[in-house]
Amino acid sequence: MDLINNLMLGFGVAFTLQNLAYAFGGALLGTLIGVLPGLGPVATIAMLLPSIYALDATPALIMLAGIYYGAQYGGSTTAILINVPGESSSVVTAIDGYAMARKGRAGAALAAAGLGSFFAGCVGTIVIAAFAPPLTELAFKFGPAEYFSLMVLGLIGAVVLASGSLVKAIAMILLGLLLGQINTDVISGVPRYSFDIPELTDGIGFVAIAMGVFGFGEIIANLGQPAEKREVFTKDVKGLWPTAADFKHGFPAVLRGTALGSILGVLPGGGALLSSFAAYTLEKKMPMKPGEVPFGQGNIRGVAGPESANNAGAQTSFIPMLTLGIPPNAVMALMVGAMTIKGIQPGPQVMTSNPELFWGLIASMWVGNAMLVILNLPLIGIWIKLLTVPYRFLFPAIMVFCSIGLYTLNNNAFDVYMGAGFAVVGYAFYKLGCEPAPLLLGFILGPMMEENLRRALLLSRGDWFTFVSRPLSGALLLAALLMVVVVMLPSIKKKREVAFKDAD
């Protein structure tokens, strides 16, 4: 059995005392830094890259993988605890995770995120070991038209992130796409909507929007409510652990999320990110079991599904990097950088020329995931204690960490001003009943979507039918259309349920 031999080789490499220590160190550093708002995995790895030069290739990559997972989990922690998604993939986690925290169930949410991620990480490791070559074939079939259609599907899926009006949610996605247009056009190099402000030619930072709208906007909305009506966190914190019912509801969600994430993660460019959105969409559309909390009010499936998908996706996104040398996201690009510094050319030959490195890395991803669970389950108790701090102490602290985080993005006050501006925007959205999560997804996918649209049109010489006539792209668009129909269905279904209840 090749698979078992290869994994044995990998675990042989990963289970040396030195490499275990690097995996642990990476996971620890990643978690600690990822918990600070504004410092995501990219910033963390970029900061630590110089100290990694000194290491050998294998321990260096093992440590990077640890930091990556740690920072990702740290980002989910802030999403659950203070509603500030540390990075794009935890936007979804914030919706139900923060709702759970407000109801005193932060422990259950954090544990579900941790355990779900660990499970997804285990499956992802096996998927990489078994299917790396065939999955690479799948990624090859994706041209610009397919990517564009996939993103349309993803954006339509994002509509379910909002619980209110469908049209408003789509308008918010478009607003996000438009905000993403404030940048320098990648093809012609023309700065757009920048008003001659040099900082704007690089685009608005994701973190500035996330912190302004979710972090500061939420604080303003909370303070705007009279003190007696305001109940940010309940005093009655219910246990650190998920209940038996949580496990019963959560586990199928973890399975579905893992499957989705493993497949979507292979696609370079936002695959892992889309998978967390797709998983949330899927969970929201699954029939509710009796005794479940509605989505948006703290359903554990809304945390477990996306978190597992996200981690499985993060795991399988190593496939295009290791086999094709194409980094699927910024973190992976830094990893490719680290590999080349060490004199290893990423690409299909890594598997044969450096088998210890390849399989060692895969095994160490699993080790990194295991470290995370060992590290974070005890930490949950500390995080929960944090929420029992009265809100009048907590919100200035959130503001301090967000503001410093904003400043350190580019060592520039401009991002802090942007954060303040988006605080006003976030409060206006709150007042107007516009839910901001779809906007954030639109903002992230906007530039990628435009690039692929224009490339696809270029290739087809301006023929829009290319999106429908290419089978894979057409199928994705059809799925998007079906999704619109399905999203509109619940209102019909709900009425039917009411009718049935009356008949009883």
Added chain:
Amino acid sequence: MKIKSEKDFWSGLMFIVIGAAFAWGATNYSFGSSARPGPAYFPFGLGILMSLLGAMILFKALTFEVQGGDKIGPWAWKPLIMITGTVAIFGWMLPHMGMVVALPILVVVAALAGDEFHWGEVLANAVLLTIFSWLIFVLGLSLTIPLWPSFLAN
């Protein structure tokens, strides 16, 4: 004409205006053709589409009765102005006055925006957070954050 849903009326208007503004802004850039789309191609289409959706929301807000009128309710001016103001001031002060001055001011003004304010508590919180931030960001992560006012540091 009567507004049936205040929230939808104003958000519809917001989408129309922002969409139109982006579409109008796009006219400054080259459109290209559909075979060679230029920088204006995508934002123009998006802007028009968003205005159309805004119009739909506006139309709905004026025709369909909503229970309670979906009132926006009073704006929380005090926290809105103080929270955003203090963040912006912090942004200006940090490079000039350093963390030791800017951070306590941020904490105190933010706390003033809340409805429970005790000097002792707030000052203790400010000192604690400043020390904590110094430990994490400057000592731990060695980020380049100015610590003291620039006229003292030089």
